[in-house]
Amino acid sequence: MSEETRRQRIEEINQMRQEGIEPYPYSFEKTHWAGQIKGEFAYLQNSETKEDTILSTAGRVVAVRNHGKSSFFVLRDDSDRIQAYIRLDGVGAEGFEVFKKYVNIGDFVGVKGFPFKTHTGEISVFVKDFEILSKSIRMMPEKWHGVKDKEIIYRQRYVEMLSSDNALKRFKIRSELFRLVREFLQSKDFVEVDTPMLHYLTGGASARPFKTHINVFESDMYLRIAEELFLKRYLVGGFERIFEIGKNFRNEGVSYKHHPEFTMMELYWAYADYNDIMNITEEMINYVVREITGSEVISYQGKEIDFSRPWRRVKMADFIKENLDVDILEDSDDEMMAALKRYNTEPEIKERGHLIEKLWDLVEHNLVNPTFVTEHPVIISPLSKVHRVDSRVTERFELIISSMEMANAFSELNDPIEQYNRFLRQAGLRDIGDEEAQMMDQDFIRALEYGMPPTGGLGVGWDRIIMLVTDSPSIRDIIPFPLVRPISFEEEEALDISDEQ
């Protein structure tokens, strides 16, 4: 590491203070964002100045081009980049000397001056005054190639963000997406609520939980794997249209589409069923995709994905039958097992539900455009109502896009007796070693006994949708600070800041 440059910077900071220049001042009056300046003064002709307009802006210096008694430099802020032009006769000999001596790429600088357009047509700020706002003592990544090392990108995301406009934009899209989701749902009278992340019992999904411990109650706890069971308690309480956007935690593998900590949205709509939920899901995702990308057809990793409505709807059993020639509703366990063997796979737990899941995994990758896969067997849907005309299946759907499960929804089971029996069966699965089976939640049963209205419920894994709209190959690319294997800071760095002051 360039220890040398870092020492130089620290020495410069000391010098600055001796000269009465504070390298880390407290605030700066910023009147314009970079993007605002570019927009507001786009009308200027080449070489035209607007000397009667004094504005100020600030950002990180990302490029400096010195020309003797003048200098061009580029400031990057939240909105865009803006070029600034500083010269000796604009800021005076002393100011210009400070600029040349102390301003480096990576520093935050505030400038005050008037807008103009250069001979070559670049909207710029003619600097009348400037202030160093924060000195950087680290060298910035290469200005042209940026940082490509995935290890730096994931472990020090701030480095990727500060050096790549694209990365900054990617995470702004993430933020914008959640804004749009809230806007959409609020327009339909859904209210945002929240539920605990620390649970004594895990439920609402099939997954292995993280364990933790609460000292005051001397009790083990789990990080939630779903919001479901608490949100339904809201419905018992009287809420009719609710949603929660929050983190869930699943102690399982990491892959391009799995991350132990991910952002899930769940929504519950009283008096609606899974058909209503299908419709609102389609409308909501279509809206979000259009707002963000400006189109209904997007390109994801070279594939085209068409979000135009209506989306295909296919029953799970039919889809598996047409692809694998296996009937998950009628065939025996042995027949399904034989089919799985034909595809060189078999589940760890040889139980009907797991056989069905396994068969599904074989065909999921055949779906690229948004597709609702519906009517899952009762056995793999412990929280879902049995279908009103076919008792072998439930009123449930999963939304598949680009081979990834994006959403899961059902007509929520609100019959307390049946829910109790479904939980009993899940408990039986736990007994035979299925660590992902759900736990009996007696308080939840009690809540249902008080009565929950007929309700349609939905869960959406927005991280995966963000992958699509940002054309990111891995979920780690759109989670700002992904989980990384721990390594000691000393292994990465041999810097000691204390002995250098």
Added chain:
RNA sequence: GACUCGCUAGCUCAGCAGGUAGAGCACCUGACUUUUAAUCAGGGGGUCGCGGGUUCGAAUCCCGCGCGAGUCACCA
């Protein structure tokens, strides 16, 4: 977990018939008052991921480990 690939200056990368390390950007010094990957001249900077082995000699060959990426397996 298995296999494949990668790890060299702050960053992006070269170097691998084994002979004590290079470029560009960045940094420092100098020239240059409309450049935009500015240009020109000079300079500093490296436990070549870590440990062991082979060898007179290892960034380069062999073994182990660490971290990362991809594929598969596992997994909603």
